[in-house]
Amino acid sequence: MRNNLTCTVALAALTAGAGVASAEDLTLCWAAWDPANALIELSKDFEEKSGHKMSFEFVPWPNFADRMLNELNSGGKLCDLMIGDSQWIGGGAENGHYVKLNDFFDAEGITMEDFIPATVTGYAEWPKNTPNYWALPAFGDVVGWTYRKDWFERPEIQEAYKAKHGHDLAVPETLDELKNIAQFFQEREIDGTKVYGAAIYTERGSEGITMGVTNALYNYGFEYGNPESPYELEGFVNSAEAAAGLEFYKTLYDTATPPGSSNWYMGENIDAYKSGQVALQMNFAFIWPGVEADPNVGGGKSGYFPNPAGPSGQFAQLGGQGISVVAYSDKQDAALEYIKWFAQPDIQARWWELGGYSALKAVVEDPGFATSQPYAQTFLDSMAIVKDFWAEPTYAELLLAMQQRVHDYVIAGNGTAQTALDGLVKDWVEVFEDDGKI
Amino acid sequence: MSFSVTEPTIRTKWFAGTAVILYAVITILPLMWIVATGFKSPADSIAYPPKVVFEPTLEGYVNLFTTRTRLAEGDMAALPPAETWYEKIVRDQGQIISGPSRYGERFLNSVIIGFGSTVLCMVLGTAAAYAFSRFRVPLKDDLLFFILSTRMMPPIAVAIPIFLMFRQLGLNDTHLGMILLYTAVNLSLSVWLLKGFIDEIPVEYEEAALIDGYTRFQAFYKVVLPQAATGIASTAIFCLIFAWNEYAFAVLLTSGTAQTAPPFIPTIIGVGGKDWPAVAAGATIFLVPVMVFTILLRKHLLRGITFGAVRK
């Protein structure tokens, strides 16, 4: 036992670079979901090598932002490491919640060049597109689609589809094709039960419908603002193209989704898909390992494809998080040690094996990666087309306004797409004015 | 039993019984559904159309008490065979147990905070109710209304100041802090109900005790308290139910150490989505203590409340 211990300490000294601080009890905060459980498993290696003990505080998605931002805003010391949502990065940086990592990266030879560019911009930088890093990309995630390959392959379904649309039933290339396929499956009898088209994000309470509708908006030409002059919203957020995108989403909701899917997000979509209610589901990539392992829909019965293109291009909503060191922690050195350990290529490779979407180029560009899982190629394709929501310190206010405006139009059916987006511009301008940005 | 003109006829009773039982059956249906879901497999729990007949499994209960990790098939095959029945259940899902879940802790927190605040609330509430009942006060109605008004503030509204205050005092995310908070919220109900019960106890009893040489405090302790036991018991049920199930304060003010079960239960996740059987299992187990407490005090609940919370 003694020998073992000495070994561990020596190893820790090696990994830590500088002399070993006393063993710390580190707490890592993240959302409660599949990848978090995988991270516990992965972190056992860190505990062994460093001698530090890892504790985890996982908060479920619907309360994650409230609970954790409450913690950060009050200068709480609960979390030493925070895998915070990508939109928090602005607030984390400007309000001093996160430790700036540039010096640490330089000292340890960690370079952001080694990570997928979209994840660096999305999870680590503030202000965006400047080399100021507040996190290390930890979990790559993006909205994509899952479909019932077994249903698509049935001859009678293929025939019926071809008879209706004049071309073969295949993975959709465009949003219009997606809508056709979803409408085709809507209320169709399969194996004696009535099934529906697609499960899409419609949740009202946190961020659900925004994370869904943006996949249509981006591809129809919605912009967060004038690319030349930030915070100029009029005509970009509420352009005619953007309104068309919003109308598309409403049509999809009205004509091709299961009845009662008015408040659905990740969990509900998974339930609907696994129980055989729908042919397609929109969801973040993190669910794919779970789909493959499912007794009903896994093992080759499901296929995956990136968000299809619209009239103005092909984009997909970014999810995922970076890992940051909390500025209020007393154990920042040990926390940095964890990040250093986590950034190593072999740990990142193991992370992918356990079901964590690594953002390290060395992992995803490995020749074997694309074929390592049925969804690996779709993940890569999707990560290449990501766009993210505002990451401003006021992101929550921007998000809440969007949730309300969009839900009110798409689900409750009030007003038109144009009035919804006009209202959104009004709300957003107010938020930016209050914050002194315009 | 002697004949009474007010006694309902057999037919009326039969009708009343049928109507009540019908309502009870309808009202119990969602509850039975929750209990049944706890014994379903995750696939059965979300079956479309819903399954009334299913093969019961303890998967939900095992998942409730463990955290699990999915392993690749190769890694799974390399493992030694499962040693216990619950390990086997988890392995059949293609997972291994990576540790206990936090449900146990959360449940224990609920017990400490729920019963702690109920006891404290009864002690403070009985004392205050006694004082309000026995001493004539010009402003009594106003004071009582003041106490009631403390219950009118939405928890969300005072949560920020309480949060900041608790942080200053080191009460944030502690059992003591939550016990004090729930006690304060429940005091209004308990003072209002208990005052009603104590009002019903004839003041002559105490006067007799005082003449016998008891001190005021002894009279309260030895004469009034036993008389009020029924009322205290039924009030305690209401206070416990509230403290046991409170959500808004718990979700905003507690996290790692003192979080109770209500914010925890709805959020138990399984593979990919919500683990409905585990959620149902958690809700079922969580119902048991209050249910037992209520059934034990059932006689008091029904008889005690007839003392008349508002008479006079």
Place this chain on the structure above:
Amino acid sequence: MVYTPIEKLAQATPQPMAQKVRGLSDRAIAWIFVAPSIFLLLAVNIFPLIWTIRLSFTNFKVNRANRDIEFIGLRNYERILTDSDIWMTMQATAHFLIWTIVLQVLIGFALAYLINMKFKGNDLWTTIIVLPMMLSPAVVGNFWTFLYQPQIGLFNYVVTFFTGGDPSSFSMIGDVHLAPWAIVIADTWMWTPFVMLICLAGLRSIPDSIYEAAECDRASKWRQFWTITVPMVLPFLMLAVLFRGIENFKMFDLVVQLTGGGPGNTTTLTSIDLKREAFEKWRTGYSSAYAVILFVTVFGLASIYVKALNKVKER
């Protein structure tokens, strides 16, 4: 000389009794008995309330703690009272409040009346009926989303079993017209037992002798019900309504889990809206003003109501 209420209270004790006391004086006992409660209420309820009132005149944001706090007078109040969205949440709250109380009073009273017939086994069935009340509202809200799912939930199947039709033909939570009723149904299911218990207490407090006297006067059962039962139970019923009213005005957990306030803003009750302002947008000053407005509203309604209640009791 100014007396605190508690001193007045102690002084008001009947003289003969006070003289008989040995050991602690009545005044001391009054202090010891009342002070801890008052102190706790002051610390945990009143102090935060005062703090909230103070914050309501500022532009403070908890997530911008390093920004200067400015006193902006009544601007927060002005903004809230002129915001049309707030009136929509008020309407949603009123709908919820009125219908839950109406349904719970009607069903609760009817049940209590029937149970009071003392049929065989009424004890057991009463206990069963009380069960939903013991669940956590958050868990109830959560499970009712599940029960309301048209495809995999129980509710639509049970309803269409009686009415016929396709379970998937309606959606309680997704429909703008049904969603406000979905939350009313779930709350009524959960809290009717509470009203029932208090009504039962009222019914059992009516002495048999009153009915016997009425019977001698040849009063019909119908007349007995309206002239004896209803007036005697009324104070109890009003107390139940008071407590349910206060609780449902603050309603948060059940509804937030059930609908998240949707579709659109259809079921966004004031507490849900307040939570968004306070804990998601972090507009602390603004939400404090909002909280004060809500508090004043309940306080005002409740004090009118309690006056009425006292009148009824005196009759």
